[in-house]
Amino acid sequence: MAEQQPGDEKRGVKLLGILDVENTPCARDALLHGAGGSVVAGLVHFLATSRVKRSFDVGMAGFMLTTLGSWFYCRYSNAKLRVQQKVIQDGIKNKVMYEGTSRDPTLKTRQQ
Numbered sequence: 001m002a003e004q005q006p007g008d009e010k011r012g013v014k015l016l017g018i019l020d021v022e023n024t025p026c027a028r029d030a031l032l033h034g035a036g037g038s039v040v041a042g043l044v045h046f047l048a049t050s051r052v053k054r055s056f057d058v059g060m061a062g063f064m065l066t067t068l069g070s071w072f073y074c075r076y077s078n079a080k081l082r083v084q085q086k087v088i089q090d091g092i093k094n095k096v097m098y099e100g101t102s103r104d105p106t107l108k109t110r111q112q
Contacts, residue, residue: 037066
């Protein structure tokens, strides 16, 4: 068995040589959801029609649609979360900066 040298860097699993599944956010989950979607879509179509080639085509379409849908949903959720975190960080920074001054927003609500 080969041992890793101290200078070796860890390589992730690459899909088709382009997509680094280990380091790309949402890639692993999207591919797993796509695989499950393709099996379900192809199997249901096969059980309903008994046409093998068409069921394979439906399974491939299910893979593509489920993978892309899962990918975009996950990326959108991550982007929304980053925006929320940025808003909270800015709010905390402003609270610390303005605390105890005349511009303190909590001081104005207490005086009214």
